[in-house]
Amino acid sequence: MRRELHDLERFPLISELGKKIPVFWQNPDYQPNVTFPIKKLGPEIITDAKDRLHRFEPVLKWLFPEMENGIVSPITELSSMKKELEAKYHSKIDGRMFLKRDDVLPVAGSIKARGGFHEVLAYTETLAIKKGLISTVKDDYQILVTENARKVFSQYTISVGSTGNLGLSIGMIGSALGFRVVVHMSVDAKEWKKDLLRKHGVKVVEHPSDYSEAVEQARNESDQDAHSYFVDDEQSPLLFAGYAAAAFEVKTQLAKQGVEVSADHPLNVYLPCGVGGGPGGVAFGLKHVFGEHVHCFFAEPTHSPCMLLGLMTKLHHQISVGDIGLDNRTEADGLAVGRASSFVGEIMENMLSGVYTISDDELLSLLFLLHKSEGTFLEPSSLAGMKGPVHLSKLNPNANHLVWGTGGSLVPEELRADFIKRGKHYDEKNW
Secondary structure, X not given: OOOOOOOHHXXXXXXXXXXXXXXXXXXXXXXXXXXXXEOOEOOHHHHHXXXXXXXXXXXXXXXXXXXXXXXXXXXXXXXXXXXXXXHHHOOOOOOOEEEEEHHHOOOOOEOHHHHHHHHHHHHHHHHHHHOOOOOOOOOOHHHHHOHHHHHHHOOOEXXXXXXXXXXXXXXXXXXXXXXXXXXXXXXXXXXXXXXHHHHOOOEEEEOOOOHHHHHHHHHHHHHOOOOEEEEOOOOOHHHHHHHHOHHHHHHHHHHHOOOOOOOOOOEEEEEEOOOOHHHHHHHHHHHHHHHHHEEEEEEEEOOOOXXXXXXXXXXXXXXXXXHHOOXXXXXXXXXXXXXXXXXXXXXXXXXXXXXEEEOHHHHHHHHHHHHHHHOOOOOHHHHHHHHHHHHHOOOOOOOEEEEEEOEOOOOOHXXXXXXXXXXXXXXXXXX
């Protein structure tokens, strides 16, 4: 049943959202000089996550040789795609345009490797100390990949609710360490993601309902098992911190690209948004590193603008996209979320510059254009940030642009070909 929004007139944008019309919303409460801590979270959570990931580097390298450099992805410039966007939207984009390639993060192939791996490693660390495998964080963590350690971990279960990519990251790292892993997946989750998890020994529980109900059932089942640890995508500071730690990486990489982030040359960052943990954590970290000179924008599907709804009304988790008549069905499976995280939404109230929405057809069109111009494939949800420079180029012509590529490298070849073919069709319709 729809929520009766008696003060609908206060939010005229809701009418357009309900009609699935793409919108751009500037946050009236945005404070460029946001002050930490925010909702009791300070920069120490970012450095704690960075240090923990560093301690586990030998473990990750042993488990996954392809993770020799840790959880790191490159930044590449999108000179050709920038020209495609200018031609498509008849809009000049000043400044340089870059892509953060979290789609090629080793093992999990998405931004979820940052938060998902970090939370599982934090739990592993706590459990290892409790069980006497290590005594302090200064011990040799290689002991955590021995058969003795695996026997200990195998007595415990890690559980999560997911639309896909978070489940993949939790499943990959959890099963590799020896934990039992249960991933509750919503109706939006792609079949190939379920198959990949099962291949790695993960139990997949399928739900005919949406993301929120899958998470709730995962939480309830985990709460009934004393040996089960629940990864809460909606409320987890540990996931949030893992994403936030990426900011240090971005700072180093942009400096190597000769990108100045300053009052004269601000940085606009465009982040695809589902429940909000990944983009919220990244925004939190970037605001700590770059301060008033970075401006973060979330991008959501027209069928699932849960964070925009929550921020605009300040109802956060109390309002769902279903309350305004939307079906929460989108090709961008990772963004198919009906209710935003209240934990993240409240932190973003003064930190986020704005949110815009984008249709599935346009996502696929941009997918095709990126593949054509740069030879790069991203999954549909990952393209949500790609239109950001078009929206912002007129507001701040001196800015540089960073689009966050959240996933895509694990998509099977036949599905890639289908997405590209469909994207070409939509592009020819001249969206």
